[in-house]
Amino acid sequence: MSASDEQNLTPECRAERWLLEAGLRPTRQRKALASLLIGDGKHRHVTAESLYEAASAVGAAVSLATVYNTLRVFTDAGLLKEIGVEGPRSYFDTRTEDHPHFFYEEDGEMSDAPTGSIRISKLPEPPANAEIAGVDVVIRLRRKG
Amino acid sequence: MSASDEQNLTPECRAERWLLEAGLRPTRQRKALASLLIGDGKHRHVTAESLYEAASAVGAAVSLATVYNTLRVFTDAGLLKEIGVEGPRSYFDTRTEDHPHFFYEEDGEMSDAPTGSIRISKLPEPPANAEIAGVDVVIRLRRKG
DNA sequence: CTCAATGCAAAGTATTTGCAACCGA
DNA sequence: TCGGTTGCAAATACTTTGCATTGAG
Numbered sequence: 001m002s003a004s005d006e007q008n009l010t011p012e013c014r015a016e017r018w019l020l021e022a023g024l025r026p027t028r029q030r031k032a033l034a035s036l037l038i039g040d041g042k043h044r045h046v047t048a049e050s051l052y053e054a055a056s057a058v059g060a061a062v063s064l065a066t067v068y069n070t071l072r073v074f075t076d077a078g079l080l081k082e083i084g085v086e087g088p089r090s091y092f093d094t095r096t097e098d099h100p101h102f103f104y105e106e107d108g109e110m111s112d113a114p115t116g117s118i119r120i121s122k123l124p125e126p127p128a129n130a131e132i133a134g135v136d137v138v139i140r141l142r143r144k145g
Numbered sequence: 146m147s148a149s150d151e152q153n154l155t156p157e158c159r160a161e162r163w164l165l166e167a168g169l170r171p172t173r174q175r176k177a178l179a180s181l182l183i184g185d186g187k188h189r190h191v192t193a194e195s196l197y198e199a200a201s202a203v204g205a206a207v208s209l210a211t212v213y214n215t216l217r218v219f220t221d222a223g224l225l226k227e228i229g230v231e232g233p234r235s236y237f238d239t240r241t242e243d244h245p246h247f248f249y250e251e252d253g254e255m256s257d258a259p260t261g262s263i264r265i266s267k268l269p270e271p272p273a274n275a276e277i278a279g280v281d282v283v284i285r286l287r288r289k290g
Numbered sequence: 291c292t293c294a295a296t297g298c299a300a301a302g303t304a305t306t307t308g309c310a311a312c313c314g315a
Numbered sequence: 316t317c318g319g320t321t322g323c324a325a326a327t328a329c330t331t332t333g334c335a336t337t338g339a340g
Contacts, residue, residue: 138228
């Protein structure tokens with residue numbers, strides 16, 4: 001499983017290996033979705049909807065509900081990472097400057113991280129013709145058992 | 146409007162001033178919600194649901210739809226800040242380590258920020274009995290006109 | 291008075307679930 | 316075969332909208 005091995009695999013084979021290493025059964029649908037996600041070895045950002053459309057576009061018959069379920073399964077297995085605060089609920093803060101937040105994964109509780117407790121020493125250069133509107137930092141916390 | 150002025154206001158008066166300074170009409174419902182949000186001068190994190198419950202608890206009759214609408218109005222007026230990536234849509238990333246993201250506000254497009262382009266030199270101490278599960282950084286971008 | 295704000299219900303969008311049919315090991 | 320997986324439709328959760336009514340300036 002060296003890096004050079006990975007280079008020469010077909011998308012299908014790469015997808016299957018990705019699934020097997022995570023202990024997931026490589027079913028037809030999972031292989032199709034996995035192949036769309038990592039078949040070319042590049043990273044991707046998808047929503048359930050966008051992945052569903054991509055699958056449809058290449059003729060892979062996967063239902064939208066299965067795409068949702070599969071994304072969840074992949075995420076639980078550590079193959080994907082969900083971006084941003086989970087859940088469909090929006091939070092609003094009476095502090096309007098950019099500042100970091102603590103977010104408790106278990107119960108969805110949100111609170112301010114102590115002022116001055118974080119320093120970002122280097123910010124990425126925004127792409128040409130775009131400017132930075134703000135920076136959101138969410139520190140996800142897990143209660144210790 | 147000095148800091149010491151702010152100290153001695155009643156919650157109601159503070160709320161009304163907050164609204165007026167943002168150019169919003171201080172209606173009964175808005176004052177009730179504003180008072181719950183900043184009446185004691187402390188910062189708060191709310192969801193539409195939690196604010197609705199808080200209002201109900203103090204006997205303020207405000208419909209849930211109005212709470213949603215009012216939070217949006219407050220946010221548009223700069224009185225509140227919405228936390229996390231906006232929109233009810235979840236994004237999934239094939240890269241599973243913590244790394245920063247660019248998020249285009251206009252069209253919801255998501256992409257990786259260049260590797261190594263950000264450095265967080267100081268992380269907050271997590272509260273006792275909690276550990277940091279991860280750090281999400283989303284750099285919101287606005288296209289230049 | 292006038293127009294913005296409200297409230298309700300209904301619509302809209304995102305996501306999950308129940309359960310029968312299916313399929314890979 | 317057996318239990319994990321799929322697919323559909325229905326359910327759920329969250330949020331916005333249409334429109335008639337209300338109320339602040």
